[in-house]
Amino acid sequence: MLSHRDMQEAERRGRQVRSIYVYEAPVRLWHWVNAAAVTTLAVTGYFIGKPLPTMPGEAAENFLLGYIRFAHFAAAYIFAIGLLGRIYWAFVGNKHARQIFMLPILNKAWWSEVFFEVRWYMFLEKHPKKYVGHNPMAQLMMFFFFTVLAVGMVFTGFALYSEGAGVGTWSDQLFGWVLPLLGGSLQTHNLHRLGMWIMMSFAVVHIYAAIREDIMSRQSLISTMISGWRMFKD
Ligand code: HEM
Ligand code: HEM
Secondary structure, three states: OOHHHHHHHHOOOOOOOOOOOOOOOOHHHHHHHHHHHHHHHHHHHHHHOOOOOOOOOHHHHHOHHHHHHHHHHHHHHHHHHHHHHHHHHHHHHHHHHHHOOOOOOOHHHHHHHHHHHHHHHOOOOOOOOOOOOOOHHHHHHHHHHHHHHHHHHHHHHHHHHHHHHHOOHHHHHHHHOHHHHHHOOHHHHHHHHHHHHHHHHHHHHHHHHHHHHHHOOOOOOOOHHHHOOOEHHH
């Protein structure tokens, strides 16, 4: 069954809608580059906070943690610049490109679809609703557990980075104030690390939901993030 919003869109395009172009190329490209960057950041970040206990040979001949930090910072630049690019695309792209930045919290129909999706994910509803863009619950989760969190990771990350870059550098001038605000360097490390675990929890649920919906919801999900087209089955 199509939701009200999607019915309107379907009607506008003729009732026999089989596929709709949803995610434009920049959104798709960003999604996969971002997923790779987040994975790199989580793995390298994990080892920055809990370094491997021993290394063989002379200390001067080892630079393992240095390389791990380098990979973290390289992925961090890709993550942060990608996020800026994605924000830009929210302004110039189609309406689906704005979904992860804006929640229609005053729209009652949207909330009822959020709760419908909660029941559907709990196997309490028998017939899936179809959506052109993100389903309302996915949108809600993406907003808090990706968009808001990602901004937090950039602020805390570059604040920590400014400690190494030094007083007066651009990262210090732009983000240095975050450290005292959060209660110092150690506390910023803790929050940045907690953010990693929250984002990893999101990723696990997100990938589960993408595969589950691809199988169960009578519409394409993963191929939509590759080709841009959402295909609907009867
Ligand atoms: C999703 C994004 C990110 C994740 C999952 C992540 C994860 C982590 C983790 C788990 C740590 C170790 C914290 C600890 O236990 O002390 C860390 C450290 C750090 N991260 Fe990130 N990070 C992300 C984004 C960024 C960004 C955008 C920057 C910006 C440059 C950044 C810069 C740093 C710095 C400077 C450190 C401390 C390095 C050190 O003390 O040697 N991170 N990160
Ligand atoms: C194998 C891994 C992954 C798969 C198969 C996957 C799949 C998908 C799919 C199918 C969508 C579109 C869902 C829809 O149409 O409602 C999507 C969107 C999204 N995914 Fe993933 N994803 C993966 C990894 C990740 C990771 C690691 C992150 C970040 C933590 C992430 C963040 C997002 C975000 C923020 C969106 C919304 C995109 C937008 O509207 O700009 N994904 N993903």
